[in-house]
Amino acid sequence: MSYVIEGQTGLWEIVVGLEVHAQVISHSKLFSGASTTFGGDPNTQVSLVDAAFPGMLPVINHTCVAQAIRTGLGLNAQINLTSRFDRKNYFYADLPQGYQISQFEHPIVGTGTISIELANGETRSIGITRLHLEQDAGKLLHDQDPTKSFVDLNRAGVALMEIVSEPDIRAPEEAGAYLRKLRQILRYLGTCDGNMEEGSMRADVNVSVRKAGEPFRTRCEIKNVNSIRFVMQAIEAEAARQVEIWENGGTVDQETRLFDHTKGETRTMRSKEDAHDYRYFPDPDLLPLVLEQDWVDSLRAALPELPDAKRARFQQEYGITFYDAGVLVAEQAVADYYETVARGRDGKLAVSWVTGDLFAALNRTSNTIETSPVSAASLGKMLDLIADGTINGKIAKEVFEDMVETGEAPEAIVERKGLRQVTDTGAIDAAITSVLDKNADKLAEYRSGKDKLFGFFVGQVMKETKGKANPALVNEALQARLNG
Amino acid sequence: MSLDLATTRRIAKLARIGLEDAELEATTLKLNTILGWIDQLAEVNVDGVPPMVGTETEALRQREDVVTDGNCRDALLACAPETAGPFYTVPKVVE
Amino acid sequence: MLTGLTLTEARAGLAARTFSARELAKAHLDAIARLNPTLNAYITVLPEETVLAQADAADARYAAGTAGLMDGLPIGIKDLFCTKDVRTTAASAILAEFVPPYESTVTAKLLKEGAVFLGKTNLDEFAMGSANTSSAFGATTSPWRRTGEPDVALVPGGSSGGSSAAVAAGLALAATGTDTGGSIRQPAAYCGIVGLKPTYGRCSRWGVIAYASSLDQAGPMTRSVADAGLMLEAMAGFDERDSTSSSRPVPAFHKAVGKSVKGLKVGIPTEYRAPGLPEDVLAMWEQGIAWLREAGCEVVDVSLPHTRYGLTSYYIIAPAECSSNLARYDGIRFGKRVDAPSLDAVYEASRAAGFGAEVRSRILMGTYVLSAGYYDAYYLKAQKVRTLIRRDFEQAFENVDVLLTPTAPSAAFAQGENQNDPVQMYLNDIFTVPASLAGIPGLSVPVGLNNAGLPLGLQVLGRHFDEETVLSVGGALEAAAGFAHRPTLHAGAGA
């Protein structure tokens, strides 16, 4: 692996595993009927169950189970037909029950893999250890009062999928690629919106360092990192810290740390005497979760095409490069847009328009693919106009800019501005005559052997026709006139 | 197995029950009496026996994903010993 | 005497308009006013106007011919069931002021059938105990006295001791109880009434304050076996809000009583003939066996080899679950809070002040058996033994229809007795706990008095969801025993 830390005693490699908490897309919470909508008034999306009132009991949400299974299938993972819910016991102000309902010994999803692509084009496979369902905690606000923290339980009980990777990651870049790929898959599946700013995807990062060939050394867990960039920075900072400790003859303590992105360093979160003892045991309010194989099969059959498969198909079906296909499938909406444009048309031309002119226009106008002023259907229509010779490629640029501005259909713009391509050979001949008349000197030079001037004459004829002449016809007619 | 005072202290801390020293000792004694009796469980051979989880009378039922609950902040907060506006309050927590 | 009726008799009287629900309720309120100061069976008595308003509504339904199964019947509710807008304490200081904004499923069903609630009955704090001595609202005293010892206060049993005392003394026609390891059956036996713990999953646990979730089960405490069937019919049934609630239909339980038991096979577990079992208990058991034989049952010995480990497993599993179930009482969202400078200090102070000694020690025991390094040796082992105990019963029920055992190893003891040795106290549950672990139904029927004049009960155990056979056999015992004794203190006694 290319990422190494050069210490005084030699080279160190890093070993990273990620635990991602992904908020499940569902209307109601994992074990209660309260809403999961983001941004509600404090403590309005809280039921008696979420606030852990005496005698309240959990009942599991079918959709959350389905989402976990679908995600597991999307990660090529094993689906466990029998799983179980356990209580993880600890006291905290954001945890009303005094325990989190989670899955400890028997998760709903077992081992799987994610394949990631690195900047140098290399691909790597990162192992998934497990995925389990659990409850989210509430939120504490610390800045409202000098002596008190305020508690909002709106998020308490929302379903999370905890997706745990194997310690297969060997570089900050790989961690970034892993998170992007995971987020992409979750979004394709519609099981998590992947929005790290709103906290619907958060990562715990386990970092250790070692010399080549060594067994694993002690790891530290950096909790709740909320952006991909911070994850990468946190890994670098933590690995450097650990190398320094080892090289100075110290030992790294297994502990939980926090990443301070303003300082670019990690710091310890809980002291050792506070060491947690979670006393996991099966939740007696819930029975084992037993799945029907038929249901799992039907969920599998209904899965959308996932990024890797789509990318391969795009290459195959539309004859585009691996790189271009990767750009297109990065977001499902882009892939869908592309496919509407490319279907039944020139796939290569379509990719250059989508990733070139369209992306530039979206950028310039601060739009996303979802809010694009040019619909996929009208961009496709424009490609048809090029293909049937109504306009040429150059005019197409002008038409496209007009589409961005007005949102009008390409045919309408072509008519309104009279941009129809000139294919009348008489008109082209007239234009050639006019150009040759005006450039007698250049014509003489050409005739005396300056072949390169051919391009000049083509340009002048196109200009004479305001760009509307069919370039192939212009070429043909010029050849005849100059060399005939 | 038997408990020492330090273990009882650790357990009380885990359970968030503040015990006076005298009570800590009495509790240790009481728990040890019970644990001494419980040790008879060691006699039972449970090789190959699965643990009984719950009472295993039914399969876990799943609820439809519909919002049916919540929007009862006033009723919830009315039960709380201390609130501020729409929030529950606790002594300031430093993370 | 209106306070001495069975539910069945009272229903007939109400239907025939022999007396009104208002008269019936008033008679009970008067009895409570007279006797509750001595017995302390109720923690909260509902205001007279509230009770009478319920009764008047019942009278109106009788007049309209729309009366429900429990219509107009005044009952007590164990203070472990959350009742909307009525203080619900679990007999704990930590919930001393807790007024739930919701009604438990079981009490809601009883209200729907027209029952009139008199108040919330006393119990051991959070249902942890067998003597009703650990209540933060003071112990309940049994209405019974030993012959010649009028001044020795006895325990009513526990944890549903307020309910058993109230029913025995005429302070309610019936009451709800909950049973985790015997908390319905043992107090019923001590107070000379009928107590039924249904199959786990029969009654919803929603809104019942949890002690040990995998064991807790609500049930009726009544004056007759038929009443137990009637009241269970009103309490039982599927609840989508409880994941462990059974979806099986609720049979007409009251019809099971009076059915012939001829040809039924009754098992006598040999392991229950524990050494040291008192002579009077043994004799009563033999008597019960003889009665069932006379009624046409075939009596056979069966073996439940893991019986003696039931109690030990129970005292691991129940505390483990309670240590987690009671974590929610932290002084933040409801209940008692003791202010302190840090979050942890608030937790520790609130829970130290809010929980009594028995609850604290069970929480600590449960925390210990689940903690790192001890889980396998204690909790996991106990769960495996639980499997063996369940298998014992399943094997026995391949050959027999019911089992007959004593309900408790002794009659009621005096307040303060057995208090110093926790294990001695736990032994009260020895015959009731195994059925709780296995989740099977169990019924305690009063069958006679011991030499000291105190009631003794016999326990009938049945297959999962076969309460009907249990009730039939219980009915046969009841008919043979003809238990008509009244406690020293009761509403009908000259006052």
Ligand SMILES: [Mg+2]
């Ligand atoms: Mg984690």
Ligand SMILES: [Zn+2]
């Ligand atoms: Zn987690």
